[in-house]
Amino acid sequence: MVSIKLNNVSLVYKLHEKLTLSAPDRRVAGPGGRIEGSGRKQFVQALDGVSFDLKAGDRLGLVGPNGAGKTTLLKVLYGIYEPTDGSVDIEGKVDALFNINIGFRREATGRRNIVLRGLISGWTEAEIEEKMEDIIAFSELGDFIDLPFKAYSQGMAARLAFSAATALDPEILLMDEWIGAGDASFQEKAKRRMDELAEKAGIIVLASHSEALIQSVCTKKLTLRSGRIESFTTEPVKRVGAVAKSS
């Protein structure tokens, strides 16, 4: 059964300062978690006691200001960051779309990039071969698929990335602000595919600053602020109507 269960997850990491000629008190901290400690022993509390459960069919929207911990949380779910405290239990095959350029090589053609992206995601060559035409068709790149990736616009790159990431029907799909680059018709098409994915009892977690996107795609909304959960609302959107505050 596909599920995500986070129990009191915290992530603290040490700030590795670069040598600088600026006086320490004149350096301004950027957005992102809470900085604790001083001098050379500074730590960032990127996530603090985050707990929630998701089950098959859930579509979670992650919202919050810059540096609230949205991308960090996605990376914890994907397994890139190991939490310093708490537990993460995930059942299901996970794929992620964080950066549309990941795994894509500028000089290689779109077709070759599909192969590379598939290998990086752990697909077999047979699976890549089987899905190749579907991915190309969904991306609507036409003859561009045999041109080098560097000839693609950001929107075309997003089409290819999304088509490849969703081609093997991941049970859990994690996405970070991917959709901004696609045009309106592709966004609509992508949304339909996400609907299909969720209806096949999958889970989608989408981080975005676009309230409209969250409302149209997600069934749950988790608001983060400074690494902590500010609110976790279920069934918030047009789909069902009533917004219930669960925690």
Added chain:
Amino acid sequence: MIAALNGAFDDISRAMRLHRVWIALAHEDIGDQHRRTTLGPLWLLVNYVAFVGTFVFVFQPAGRDAAGYSAYVAIGLLVWFYLMEVMSMSVSLFQREESFIEGTTLPLFVYVMRLGLQSVIRAGYAIAGCVAILVFSGSPVATPWLWSLAGLLLILFATPALITVFAFLGAFFPDSQFIVGNLLRVGMFFTPVFWMNNSQDPIQKYAYEWNPFTYFLEIVRLPIINGEFPAHAFTVTILASLFTWAIALLLLGRYRKQIVFLI
């Protein structure tokens, strides 16, 4: 320590299962580096032969035949350039792979093997040039060449460990990228790449005997040049390789999950 070793072996075994990834990426790397050039990767062969020719022309000792010295320099430069490339590229490995490390769950050893294979492919062109120089210089193809092959395989065995150690060094101490680069440039003159140890000059004798890279060179060179099995050089190289692997496994096991926060 046991947990660290288990973690390292887990990372390595996952990377080995994903061998198609690093093989594909290494080939793409080589192709990208030479794309749109007329000679393509053959430039690697041209560069190597040009270097050997220049060194023989400039540094050939008086009274030594050109053919014998060509063979000496050809093998010395082959191994030294390989080691130099592996070490200098490794110190910035994790920084170069930043987008992959921050965006995928590929085991770190995938990046190690990607660089290792890339270096081996590049060295392959130099090996072709080296064999051609050896044949033209009149070195007789004989059974001791098999010891040279064993020496190359031993260097190949040590390569992933060297890459891992230098990659972690570069991640923890970014300054090491410049320190290692400078040391390698200077190190060429303290390693018997193109000079011969005559045991007369104490500095030369010290540089020959206490430099571990001497032995990495000699396990490949001595069987061909002298037709002998260099037991001492093999022993030192095996011990150095095992020591490097021990450090590499501990670093990989203990710190592989920290790298994403360091780059």
